[in-house]
Amino acid sequence: MSSLPLPLSGVVKGPALLPIIQADTPAQAVDIAKALSAGGIGSVEVVLRTKEALAGIAAVRNALPDLLVGAGTILSAADAIAAKAAGAQFLVSPASTPKLLEAMIDCGLPFAPGVATPSEIAMAFEYGLTEVKFFPAHLSGGIEMLRALSSIFQQVRFCPTGGIGQHNLADFLALPNVFVAGGTWLTPAALVKAGHWQQISELAAQATAIATKLKAAA
Numbered sequence: 001m002s003s004l005p006l007p008l009s010g011v012v013k014g015p016a017l018l019p020i021i022q023a024d025t026p027a028q029a030v031d032i033a034k035a036l037s038a039g040g041i042g043s044v045e046v047v048l049r050t051k052e053a054l055a056g057i058a059a060v061r062n063a064l065p066d067l068l069v070g071a072g073t074i075l076s077a078a079d080a081i082a083a084k085a086a087g088a089q090f091l092v093s094p095a096s097t098p099k100l101l102e103a104m105i106d107c108g109l110p111f112a113p114g115v116a117t118p119s120e121i122a123m124a125f126e127y128g129l130t131e132v133k134f135f136p137a138h139l140s141g142g143i144e145m146l147r148a149l150s151s152i153f154q155q156v157r158f159c160p161t162g163g164i165g166q167h168n169l170a171d172f173l174a175l176p177n178v179f180v181a182g183g184t185w186l187t188p189a190a191l192v193k194a195g196h197w198q199q200i201s202e203l204a205a206q207a208t209a210i211a212t213k214l215k216a217a218a
């Protein structure tokens with residue numbers, strides 16, 4: 001196995017936010033990314049949940065070279081390799097298994113594997129990983145769970161996703177063991193479908209204002 005890639009926290013650009021792009025076409029991915037970027041977002045996660053997701057990553061990289069573009073929903077070594085080949089600059093997975101962790105380490109890109117339990121955090125820790133995604137955050141104990149975990153896993157930093165919204169963003173980002181918050185709340189499917197880019201920019205600007213107050217922007 002290779003040495004560890006750079007930590008994700010070291011490469012996240014802009015406010016401590018990782019909005020998700022789920023797009024049916026590369027052009028739609030670019031439209032979403034432009035709307036987010038206009039709202040101050042510096043980093044996005046394109047999820048591998050649509051046929052064109054890999055092409056979407058390449059298109060967003062090409063159209064918005066200053067944006068940091070990662071790939072989410074990495075569920076296998078093949079996903080990690082394909083995402084890297086498409087131009088992904090970081091990887092995010094909802095899960096952790098030894099195979100998946102080894103594949104993401106071997107890819108060499110900064111990444112956040114998904115955890116929801118102390119044992120999964122301990123497994124990531126065994127690989128030397130101290131940055132993980134906490135998913136699904138709202139169903140796995142939310143803020144109280146992150147507080148409880150902070151006393152045991154003092155070096156571990158989390159990217160909570162799942163159930164994050166404008167209403168609880170500040171509470172998550174106020175936790176010292178949270179380095180970035182992610183999710184779909186800035187890119188609701190209905191707004192994407194209707195092409196309401198201005199509304200997505202406004203949501204992003206509101207979240208950016210909350211995040212920059214709580215976590216210094218990189």
Ligand SMILES: O=C(O)C(=O)C[C@H](O)[C@H](O)COP(=O)(O)O
Nearest residue numbers: 072073092094161162163183184
């Ligand atoms: O697939 C991944 O790698 C992910 O990052 C999963 C997302 O974080 C959640 O799907 C966000 O959930 P909501 O914000 O509650 O809609």
